[in-house]
Amino acid sequence: MIALFKVFMSKYASLRVSNVLSSGYIGEGPLVKEFEEAIGRYIGNPHVVCVNSCTSALILALRIAGVRVGDFVATTPMTCLATNEAILALGAHPMWVDVCTQTGNMLPDSLSTVLRTTSGIKAVMCMHWGGVPCDVLKINDVARMHGIPVIEDAAHAFGTEIDHTKIGNHSDFACFSFQAIKTVTCGDGGALVVKNMAVVKRARLLRWFGLDRELSTDMRCHQDPPEFGYKMHMNDISAAIGLSNLKLVGGILKTARENAQYYDDAFENMLNVRAAHLPDSVRPSRWLYTVIVSDPAEFITHMRNCGVACSKVHDRNDTKTMFAGSRCNLPGVTSFDKDHVCIPTGWWVTKEQRDHIISSVKEYEDG
Ligand SMILES: Cc1ncc(COP(=O)(O)O)c(C=O)c1O
Structure with missing residues (x-):
């Protein structure tokens, strides 16, 4: 079976981790700092705070955006539950925005309507669904008109570029995931x-109980944090793995993008399997390659029978019981949620495998 996801692990990771394990210090230390600096250099923005998950970010x-109990956050339902459960974790509520039927990404016009018609x-x-960037420039324009910040859930979009600028430079906040299969x-x-x-400093306090780890090393007994924080810091074991893998991100992205380009060309003239046409200005990470098909369940079964794992990866969040109070009519979400499927591209x-994937898709196309 050709996998939809696979863990990439640099062969240098075990040595780096082993050095940390035998160093006598495995908490948040110099390697977390080194990883933050390396990420900053890679994306072109030095204001990086590493934490234990994207959910924490x-x-x-x-929290830093000022979202409090009872507030609303305008958000997309077409995402991992983590995105919107984070809103619930603050005691706030989602206000759903519609998405593009082809990319699954938030529509700035729908956002504009939601912001105009809802207070709070x-x-x-x-x-950024699958690493294809949403129109973050327009989204920022709309949000700015209402004086509110934009948070990008960039879990899929490490390495994604818009006009040669990497995600992580456009909005007030961008949150990346270094979870197992990212x-x-x-x-x-x-x-x-x-x-x-200033925001980096506050985020560093909040990620570790509100305490300043740089002030002293005596367990910080004397500190009196003015606001509570969490236990969300990254440790040096994780940073050692991240540093080893980050070195090889160029090759990881290159192959995913070449495979995606190959699929783009192959699907160009198909009727039952379509991929979104993207502007030349965007360079997606291609963490997922998403197609719109006429019958996703049949497509997934057919591909599985051909030895290719495919999946919807995420389904719409707004119909889940935990969000029961906030349902509304979202035609773009209904369409994308029903019709999309992701195929292996990493x-x-x-x-040879991508040729096999294309010939399997052609069999579905030809019925
Ligand atoms: C869009 C999105 N946001 C957030 C997350 C959560 O990431 P993490 O597991 O690092 O908390 C994921 C995880 O896959 C995701 O796909």
């Missing part, structure tokens, strides 16, 4: 990327 971003919205949460993994980990040092898919 999302909660930190919402304190932040916008958008997400483009770059730490085992588990995440990063909050922000716009300035670094592990060989040229």
Whole structure:
């Protein structure tokens, strides 16, 4: 079976981890700092705070954005539950925004309508489905008109570029995931990327009980944090894995993008299997390659019978019981949720395998 996901692990990771394990210090230390600096250099923004997951980064971003109990956050339902459960974790509620039927990404016009017609919205949460960037520039324009910050759930979008600028430079907050099967993994980990040092400093306090780890090393007994924090820091074991894998991110992305381009060309003239046409200005990470098909259940079964694992990966969040109070009519979400499927595209898919994937898709197309 050709896998839909695979863990990428640099062969240098075990040595780096082994050095940490025998060093006598395995908590948040010099390697976390080194990883933050390396991420900052890679994305072109030095304001990076590493945490133990993207979920933690999302909660930190919402908290720093000023979202409080009873507030609303304009958000997409077409995402991992983590995105919107973070909103619930703050005691806030989602206000759903519709998405594009082809990409699954938030529509700026729908956002504009939601912000115009609802009061009490304190932040916008958008997400880059599969690493294809949402229109984050327009989303920021709309949010700015209402004076509220934008949080990007960039869990899928490490390495994604818009006009040669990497995700992590456009909004007040961008949250990355280094979970097991992401483009770059730490085992588990995440990063909050922000716009300035003042926010970095607050995020560093909030990620560890509100305490300043730089002030002293005597267990910080004398500190009196003015606000509570969490236990969300990254440790040096995770950072060692992340640093080893980050070195190889260029090759990981190159293969995923080549495979995606190959699929784009092959699907160009198909009727029952379609991929979104993207503007030349965007360079997605291609963590997922998503197609719109006429019958996803039949497509998934057919592909499985051909030895190719496919899946919807995420389904709409707004119909889940935990969000029961906030349902509304979302035609784009209904369409994308019903019709989309993701096919393998990552670094592990060989040229022979992608040919097999295309010929399997052609069989479905030809009925
Ligand atoms: C869109 C999205 N957001 C957030 C998360 C949560 O990431 P983490 O597991 O690092 O908390 C995921 C996980 O897959 C995701 O796909």
